[in-house]
Amino acid sequence: MxxxxxxxxxxxxxxxxxxxxxxxxxxxxxxxxxxxxxxxxxxxxxxxxxxxxxxxxxxxxxxxxxxxxxxxxxxxxxxxxxxxxxxxxxxxxxxxxxxxxxxxxxxxxxxxxxxxxxxxxxxxxxxxxxxxxxxxxxxxxxxxxxxxxxxxxxxxxxxxxxxxxxxxxxxxxxxxxxxxxxxxxxxxxxxxxxxxxxxxxxxxxxxxxxxxxxxxxxxxxxxxxxxxxxxxxxxxxxxxxxxxxxxxxxxIMPYNRVVKDLNGFSQEEYLKKVEETFLVEALGGEACSPVQKATFGMYLNKKWYRLTIKDSFLTKDPVKGLDVSLLQDQLLDPILGVKDPRVDKRVDFIGGIRGLKELEKRCSEDMTVAFSMYPTSIEELFQVADAGLLMPPKSTWFExxxxxxxxxxxxxxx
Structure with a gap:
């Protein structure tokens, strides 16, 4: 009670x-x-x-x-x-x-x-x-x-x-x-x-x-x-x-991510690494706001892409199955080298209230690549908390x- x-x-x-x-x-x-x-x-x-x-x-x-x-x-x-x-x-x-x-x-x-x-x-x-x-x-x-x-x-x-x-x-x-x-x-x-x-x-x-x-x-x-x-x-x-x-x-609004560099990869090398885990769709200048789980928008070199994680990388684990976890575990860490997003100064977090234009702006100023997220749901939050587990940092943005x-x-x- x-x-x-x-x-x-x-x-x-x-x-x-x-x-x-x-x-x-x-x-x-x-x-x-x-x-x-x-x-x-x-x-x-x-x-x-x-x-x-x-x-x-x-x-x-x-x-x-x-x-x-x-x-x-x-x-x-x-x-x-x-x-x-x-x-x-x-x-x-x-x-x-x-x-x-x-x-x-x-x-x-x-x-x-x-x-x-x-x-x-x-x-x-x-x-x-x-x-x-x-x-x-x-x-x-x-x-x-x-x-x-x-x-x-x-x-x-x-x-x-x-x-x-x-x-x-x-x-x-x-x-x-x-x-x-x-x-x-x-x-x-x-x-x-x-x-x-x-x-x-x-x-x-x-x-x-x-x-x-x-x-x-x-x-x-x-x-x-x-x-x-x-x-x-x-x-x-x-x-x-x-x-x-x-x-x-x-x-709950999305909590988007921006990263300072490509971890030493050229753009071509980086995209090839991403394609090992994600289906990559080029959108050109059309901004991508994900409309379903396990999909992500990516902004790189003034172009947008839609990333859809391959089924073999999905999981029902209440924490590892969160979109913020999938991006961290399958891209930010293994490809971009962001091991601990709590302390790594190469990554920053942008509340969804600021919109996708803010991601484009940051990539024209001090960052290289940005990711738009599908928002965590309140039920996902409840499931994680009920299991006594913790979400990754910057998983939710309430408005x-x-x-x-x-x-x-x-x-x-x-």
Missing amino acids: AIVKPFQCVRPDEISAHLVAALPYDVYNRKEACEITASNPKSFLNIDRPETQFSDDVDTYDSRVYEKARELLNAWISDGTLIKDSTKAYYIYELIMDGRGQTGIVACSSIDDYAQGIIKKHENTREEKELDRICHVDRTDAQTGPIFLAYRSKEDINGIVTRVIGTKPLYDFTAEDGVSHKIWQVTDEKTVGEIEEAFVGVPATYIADGHHRAASAVKVGLKRREENPGYTGEEPFNYFLSVLFPDEQLM PKLRSGLFIHPLSAI
């Missing part, structure tokens, strides 16, 4: 919500983050990326940076930009992008569920990225970015959500990128009880996006338990901020992105 709790939220006032709401901290590099915060002093990125408040000679992970995040958060609460709810609540969060909507429940999930595998993951995390968010959460005494969780859809939960969204929303705005956001607050005891009880029938939830935030939140919670040996389990630090979506509403700053979960009682 999944433990999903209402919580006392710190959130923007209704007037400031559209200004405060910000894309996740890790969407931007430092330069981009600085540009955003300079243009919008109310953007939550000021708190999520507090290095933007310093000159470039101050390290991103300097202790002063995290202290600045704490100062700004407290200042925004003091001046009324952020308000503290007096009661515990759930929130319903609807995002609409290009006419397609997804609606989730904002709640707190249990760090014990994470430790016991009821909350399932499908990616490894990197220590330095974990440490950054651990410092941020611990110093601000709050979780500021929600973890994106998925679950297998349940009719009773869908019915509750449908009932709530028939009422007037708390927030209703469209962001600069065209994604609309509506949020409803759920405080009445009957509906709160129905939501909590409905999730008792959910055997597992799955981290869709936010593995580093989840791991960091859990580690801070465990640290607080050590510091408070008399803890009861009900303290806020025993839970982490999450938004839970039914699987049927989610869209639309949840906004930070709309919901803040304090780790101490308000």
Whole structure:
């Protein structure tokens, strides 16, 4: 059973919500983050990326940076930009992008569920990225970015959500990128009880996006338990901020790849090596966006190709059968020499939201060959996580992105 709790939220006032709401901290590099915060002093990125408040000679992970995040958060609460709810609540969060909507429940999930595998993951995390968010959460005494969780859809939960969204929303705005956001607050005891009880029938939830935030939140919670040996389990630090979506509403976009060189091969030699494993179809200038599994687009020397892996290389293994694994195991590693895509600087990853033109652009600037992918499905993600396995890096790109700053979960009682 999944433990999903209402919580006392710190959130923007209704007037400031559209200004405060910000894309996740890790969407931007430092330069981009600085540009955003300079243009919008109310953007939550000021708190999520507090290095933007310093000159470039101050390290991103300097202790002063995290202290600045704490100062700004407290200042925004003091001046009324952020308000503290007096009661515990759930929130319903609807995002609409290009006419397609997804609606989730904002709640707190249990760090014990994470430790016991009821909350399932499908990616490894990197220590330095974990440490950054651990410092941020611990110093601000709050979780500021929600973890994106998925679950297998349940009719009773869908019915509750449908009932709530028939009422007037708390927030209703469209962001600069065209994604609309509506949020409803759920405080009445009957509906709160129905939501909590409905999730008792959910055997597992799955981290869709936010593995580093989840791991960091859990580690801070465990640290607080050590510091408070008399803890009861009900303290806020025993839970982490999450938004839970039914699987049927989610869209995963491809996570495309670009590689710096052909590993010493000429173009002719390289194509011959590829033809040993793939059927290769030349498309000329026609961009290739794969429409089925085990097919890939390839852009090389201003021309597109369609690659279809030969049947003898297919597998039913839940990880090795993923398209990202097939490309890595049958082309990137054996032909282009990309042994470990986590650390190899010759490979880069481009979210599908940027489109195929971005692949062409990169190949005209600093890369040589690009690959467009067929997206991983949510069911494939579930299968990998259920098997206790991990996906290769950069296997999924979820859109639309949840906004930070709309919901803040304090780790101490308000």
